[in-house]
Amino acid sequence: xxxxxxxxxxxxxxxxxxxxxxxxxxxxxxxxxxxxxxxxxxxxxxxxxxxxxxxxxxxxxxxxxxxxxxxxxxxxxxxxxxxxxxxxxxxxxxxxxxxxxxxxxxxxxxxxxxxxxxxxxxxxxxxxxxxxxxx
Numbered sequence: 001x002x003x004x005x006x007x008x009x010x011x012x013x014x015x016x017x018x019x020x021x022x023x024x025x026x027x028x029x030x031x032x033x034x035x036x037x038x039x040x041x042x043x044x045x046x047x048x049x050x051x052x053x054x055x056x057x058x059x060x061x062x063x064x065x066x067x068x069x070x071x072x073x074x075x076x077x078x079x080x081x082x083x084x085x086x087x088x089x090x091x092x093x094x095x096x097x098x099x100x101x102x103x104x105x106x107x108x109x110x111x112x113x114x115x116x117x118x119x120x121x122x123x124x125x126x127x128x129x130x131x132x133x134x135x
Contacts, residue, residue, distance in 0.1 A: 027108050034112050038119040041093060046126050048086055052079050090123075 056079065059072050094116075101112045 027105070030104070030108055031111050031115075034115050038115050041090075042119055042122050042126070045086065045090070045123055048082070049126060052082065055079065 055075070059075055097112070097116060101109050101116075104112060
C-alpha cells in the first residue's frame with residue numbers, strides 16, 4: 001500500500017486523530033449538558049406547577065370567612081401572575097437556547113433541537129395536567 005494512502009495513514013484516521021476525538025468529546029459533553037439543562041428546566045417548571053396546585057387546593061379547602069373570597073381572588077390572581085412570569089422566563093431561556101443552537105455544528109444543533117422538542121412536549125403535558133387539576 002502507498003505511504004500516502006488515506007485508508008492506512010494513521011494521521012488521517014478519524015478514530016486516532018486527537019482533534020476529531022476532542023471535537024467528539026466536546027460535542028458529547030455539550031449534548032449531556034443540554035439534556036441536563038432541559039431536564040432541570042422541566043423539573044423546575046413541574047415543581048412550580050405542583051406548588052401552585054397545592055396552594056390552590058388549600059385555598060379551596062378553607063372555610064368561608066367573611067372577606068375571604070376577596071383574599072382568595074387576590075391569591076388566584078397572584079398565581080396567574082406567577083404562571084405568566086414563568087412563561088416569560090421560559091421565553092427568555094428559549095431565546096438563549098436558540099442562540100446557542102444556532103452556533104453549534106449541524107449534528108449537535110440537531111441533537112439539541114430534538115432534546116428541546118422532547119422537553120417542550122413534556123412541559124406541555126405537565127401544564128395540561130396542572131390546568132386540569134386546577135379546574
